[in-house]
Amino acid sequence: MNKTNVKSTKKGFFNKFLDFVERAGNRLPHPVTLFVIFSLIIIVISAIAEKVGLSVTFDKFVDGEMVPTTVTAISLLNAEGIRKMFSLAVTNFTSFAPLGTVLVAMLGVGVAEGTGLIQTGLRKLVLSTPKRWITAVVVFAGVMSNIASDAGYVVLVPLGALVFLSFGRHPLAGLAAAFAGVSGGFSANLMVGPTDALLSGITQPAAQMIQGDYIVPATANFYFLFVSTILITIVGTFVTEKIIEPRLGEYKGKAIASMDKVTEEENRGLKWAGISVLAFVIVILLLVVPQSGILRNPENGSILDNSPFIGGIVPIIALLFLIPGIAYGIASGTVKSDKDVVDAMGKAMASMGGYLVLAFVAAQFVNYFTWTNLGTILAVKGADFLSSTGMTGITMIIGFILVTAFINLFIGSASAKWAIMAPIFVPMLMQIGYSPEFTQVAYRIGDSTTNIISPLMSYFAVIIAFAKKYDEDMGIGTLVSTMLPYSLFFLISWSILLILWFVIGLPIGPGAFIRM
Incomplete structure (x- = not known):
């Protein structure tokens, strides 16, 4: 019996459980078929829920004040629902949040890849970065990417796979590590970002129901989330190297990453790519940093609050790859004319064919779920159940x-x-x-940690599409079983950090404390 077989017979309970999840999940139909089945199930459940009169009433923040709101389950099997499903099918697809993000970003990324910039840059990274640090770098970059909204899903997740492949490691482990950082560590960051402003804007009016002048700034959770970034990086690195890579084993797929020495022409290309990136960043800073910057919110001068900078982050990311990609291609000789650039864009779009099919059916499912109000009803019922338990303190x-x-x-x-x-x-x-800031930070832990195992998460279909490049048989079961350890370890370790914070009584942000 060889070493591999001996190792496989000594699997612990956790690995056996993950194998079960993977096998069970992969016995399900193709992800496209599965989303069709999910959609049909939602249609049937919506009809039953409406027939039994399923509804909830809760307070909702509307135009500066709390308004009692009643939400009732809506059937998709009546005449109106059927008309809606047919008439809005195209709109569901074209307005699907990840679709524009993925395709626009891929225009720039496709050029950077087609001209050879990404491959050469990764070879340079491999030759200059200690192998023991690369996992932590990938996870940390993923966590930090949420400052740029959803761009991390499109850029960092596939790059994580390429980085690991370049190091001779399993590319799906790199993809998982990046996905865990981007999505599982979504709320953590070393900087205040758009999500901080968005959530504090909801927390503040809720707090004012009790204390009319209460202010919740965007920095309310900054100290805790700063430390959380370090925690998620450490835990994500541990899970990747001790659980995920041993389960995946040696990569035997067709994808390869060249490890040849970087040539003189390639070094020249990297030099000019770097210069172009610097020039581009300077231009963006000139549009953002001044108080009257064009990319600031024209009404209040904010960079984070509904500004053109945040709204335009995807085309900015696309240009951040497109410009150096062209500069690299011209300097290294891989771009002879504008046709080469356009061809690279076309190849990038062609590679997304499978994703477009998956995105179409996923978009229908997500919209059906929203239309029926089943998600809202589930959320309110869950909140009501917890509030009725009578739990207090850290248990609550x-x-x-x-x-x-x-x-x-x-x-x-x-x-x-x-x-x-x-x-x-x-x-x-x-x-x-307990302060509103403390409640908000607890919410953010739960909100982040299960993103990576939910097929309803908008970018879940995107990740499957990226993973299929390295494993054509990749299904929902494989992805969920791969990401489940991250979800569990993040949830447990992050909760423990919050308990320690609670016991010590540390402030969770500037002027924000656990207790009122």
Whole structure:
């Protein structure tokens, strides 16, 4: 019996459980077929839910004040629902959030890849970076990428796979590490970002239900999330190297990454690519940094709050790859004319064919779920159940995190969930002495940690499409079983960090404390 077989017979319970999840998941139909089945199930459930009169009432923040709102399950099997499914099928697809992000970003990334910039840059990285640090670098970059909204899903996740392949490691482990950082560590960061402003804008009016002049700044969770970035990087690195890579074993696929020495022409290309990136960044800074910067919000001068900079982050990312890609190609000789650039864009778009099919059916499913109000009803019912348990103190907070993590499997949008949950939990916890900022940070833990195992998460279909490049048989079961250890370890370790923070009584942000 060879070494590999001996190792396989000594699998622990956790690995056996992951294998079961993978086998069970991969016995399911193709992801496209699966989303069709999910859609049909939602249609049937919606009809049953409407027939039994399923509904919920909750306070919702509308135009500066809390308004009692009743939401009722809506059937898609009546005449109106059937008309809606047919008439909005195209709109569902074209307005699917990840679609534009992926395709626009891929125009730039495709040029950078087609001219050879990415491959050469990765070879340079491999030759100059200690192997023991690369996993942590990939996870950390993923965590930090959420400052650029959703661009990390499109750029860093496939790059993580390429980086690992360049190091002779399994590319799916690199993809998993990057995905874990981008999505599982979504709320953590070393900087204040758009999500901070978005959530605090919902928390503040909920807090004002109890204290009319209460202010929740975007920096409310900064200290805790700064430390969380380090924690997620460490835990993500541990899970990748101790659990994921041993399970995946040696990569035997067809994809290869050249490890030849970087030539003089390639070095010249990298030099000019670097100069072009520097010039581009300077231009963007000139448009953003001055108080009157063109890419700031023209009404309040904000960089984060509904500004053209945040709204245009995807084309900015595309240009950040396109410009150096062209500069590299001209300097290294891989670009002879504009036709080469356009061809690279075309090849990038052609490679996304499978994703477009998957995105079409996934978009229908996500919209059906939204139209029926089943997600909102589930969220309110879950919140009502937790508030009725009578739990207090840290027990309540942990219960709150777990309920949020569960609801997150069905409602991916952080703001949509918080708009429902904040008016319930922020005032309730304020009345027993806990600050809105503390409640918000607990919510963010639950909201982040189960993103990576939810097929309802908008970019889940994108990740499957990227993974199929390295494993044509990749299914939902394989992806979920690969990401489940990250989800569990992030949830446990992040909750422990919050408990320690609670026990010590540290501030969670500038002027923001655990207790009122």
